[in-house]
Amino acid sequence: MIRIGVLASGGGTNLQAIIDACERGDIDGSVVIVISDKADAYSLVRARKRGIEAVSIPPEGTGREEHEKLVDATLQKARVDLVVLAGYMRILTPWFINRYLGRMMNIHPALLPSFGGKGMYGEHVHRAVIEYGCKLSGCTVHFVVPEVDGGPIIIQESVPVLEEDTPDSLASRIHPLEHKLYPKAIALFASGKLKIEGRRVRIID
Ligand code: GAR
Numbered sequence: 729m730i731r732i733g734v735l736a737s738g739g740g741t742n743l744q745a746i747i748d749a750c751e752r753g754d755i756d757g758s759v760v761i762v763i764s765d766k767a768d769a770y771s772l773v774r775a776r777k778r779g780i781e782a783v784s785i786p787p788e789g790t791g792r793e794e795h796e797k798l799v800d801a802t803l804q805k806a807r808v809d810l811v812v813l814a815g816y817m818r819i820l821t822p823w824f825i826n827r828y829l830g831r832m833m834n835i836h837p838a839l840l841p842s843f844g845g846k847g848m849y850g851e852h853v854h855r856a857v858i859e860y861g862c863k864l865s866g867c868t869v870h871f872v873v874p875e876v877d878g879g880p881i882i883i884q885e886s887v888p889v890l891e892e893d894t895p896d897s898l899a900s901r902i903h904p905l906e907h908k909l910y911p912k913a914i915a916l917f918a919s920g921k922l923k924i925e926g927r928r929v930r931i932i933d
Pocket of ligand 1: 836
């Protein structure tokens with residue numbers, strides 16, 4: 729049974745999918761703490777509704793490193809085995825990332841390595857995909873390394889981009905896919921089936 733800590737800035741639909749998967753027993757683990765940088769994030773409400781500790785750590789008034797130290801201390805106190813970034817809209821420093829190397833995941837709403845990196849989050853990603861004229865998009869779950877969105881890929885899946893798509897309509901086709909893929913990746917991690925070999929992640933059967 730692994731202990732999962734989730735960092736989320738927004739509505740937390742991915743968080744919800746992960747909590748539900750844990751409760752169903754699809755993941756051999758449980759979400760023990762949810763941390764948000766936004767005091768009014770709905771993610772915190774979702775956690776509390778399920779009796780999960782929910783902490784807001786706003787960055788305002790602290791330096792970046794000081795803020796991360798607080799987040800780190802909170803995760804340590806909760807004794808997490810895995811950190812899951814679920815719509816966490818802050819770029820983490822190498823100091824923080826290196827503390828959780830191989831045990832921190834992120835979900836990105838596009839097919840990496842395309843449309844990733846700084847500034848590529850949420851709606852910006854879908855807009856860029858449509859403007860580029862891509863015929864396919866999707867989502868990617870990957871381990872987090874200091875290079876933004878550059879970590880070893882665990883799983884990804886695609887959806888078609890339609891002629892009439894807007895960033896919103898594309899996002900609403902990708903979101904359900906995220907809710908399926910993220911719990912799946914976490915379940916594989918929890919059962920010890922992920923092996924990182926350089927850039928590649930092997931899924932052991
Ligand atoms: C998700 O679509 C996730 O892929 C994206 O934020 C959304 C959060 O939704 N993450 C990024 O863009 C990271 N670069 P949620 O709060 O409903 O889970």
